[in-house]
Amino acid sequence: MRQSRKLPKRFSPLIFGIIQSCITSAVAAGISHASDPAALFLGRWATTWLLSWIMMVPIVVLAAPGIRRVVERLTSEP
Template sequence: MRPFIPRRLEQIAFGFLLSCLMSFLISGVSTVLTLGFAPGFLTSWIAAWLPSWAIAFPAVLVVAPFVRRILHRLVLPEG
């Protein structure tokens, strides 16, 4: 597969995919714990996931720089 995202958009694409996958997994777990694998489970999961993703994506973009700064202070340099 050829790359198609410009380098300048890499951080946004990272946040997009990270927030998509994390919110998908967490909303799935929450839905299973609440409903079990009942009829309508998939519809309920998607209904929970989409608004979660709408919050998670901008949150990741805002929080990631702070996390990077914190880790930069905590991680030992190589060498």
């Protein structure tokens, strides 16, 4: 049986942040270009998405630990 290569668990928060910022920036870029003509939408969306994703990855990755701490302080187990 062939084993797939996986990243170590310690990278989970980083991977989560990268995927989350990718999806969020893609949706936001799509919304911002929703009124563009269909012929221009894809190119404008891709450019806007890539720029916003590059800018959001470090913000999300750096903010995530602090946000987790705030959430832990605001919530409790039943």
